[in-house]
Amino acid sequence: MVLVGDASAREERAATNQTLFREINERVKELHEGFRLDLPLGEWICECADDTCIDKVAMSANEYEAVRNNGARFFVAPSDEHVWPDVERVTVRTAKYWVVEKVGNSGAMAREADPRTAGVRARLETERAMTTTATWHSPRAEIHHNNDQCATSRRIKPRDRRRGTGERPLCPNCKRLAF
Numbered sequence: 479m480v481l482v483g484d485a486s487a488r489e490e491r492a493a494t495n496q497t498l499f500r501e502i503n504e505r506v507k508e509l510h511e512g513f514r515l516d517l518p519l520g521e522w523i524c525e526c527a528d529d530t531c532i533d534k535v536a537m538s539a540n541e542y543e544a545v546r547n548n549g550a551r552f553f554v555a556p557s558d559e560h561v562w563p564d565v566e567r568v569t570v571r572t573a574k575y576w577v578v579e580k581v582g583n584s585g586a587m588a589r590e591a592d593p594r595t596a597g598v599r600a601r602l603e604t605e606r607a608m609t610t611t612a613t614w615h616s617p618r619a620e621i622h623h624n625n626d627q628c629a630t631s632r633r634i635k636p637r638d639r640r641r642g643t644g645e646r647p648l649c650p651n652c653k654r655l656a657f
């Protein structure tokens with residue numbers, strides 16, 4: 479199965495593809511949280527290094543979190559076709575999924591690209607902005623908010639939150655909540 483001779487190019491390609499799939503799965507997770515779906519099993523996309531793979535993987539939110547705790551780990555559909563043994567090793571085998579851990583350079587690359595690091599930073603910044611300023615908005619909407627009980631405001635994704643009014647009129651929902 480190994481046809482390409484350049485090991486570092488393969489490492490890099492694998493790390494790029496896998497970190498992209500991880501980002502997509504992180505969005506899937508946000509959607510689950512946003513709609514408060516307490517389903518025991520979620521449908522995730524296989525995080526193998528093959529960018530043409532479209533396999534789905536079923537795992538619970540807890541199982542997902544356990545993999546995500548290690549920035550060098552990814553989950554794949556449970557078979558050898560989804561493993562690139564020259565850049566990763568299998569650390570967990572279950573009937574539903576396998577977990578692979580990147581080795582060497584690709585491990586460092588995968589950890590560096592972990593969206594959790596950036597996401598946590600953005601979230602902290604948002605929280606700080608929310609406590610120091612009374613208004614916020616999303617660049618995708620024509621209104622601003624000033625009440626954190628506002629349902630419309632709560633639908634704004636953390637990464638879309640901006641402090642201030644953005645020179646937009648106050649949201650009618652927030653206006654109503656003021657009374």
Ligand SMILES: [Zn+2]
Nearest residue numbers: 524526531560
């Ligand atoms: Zn796959």
Ligand SMILES: [Zn+2]
Nearest residue numbers: 623628649652
């Ligand atoms: Zn509002």
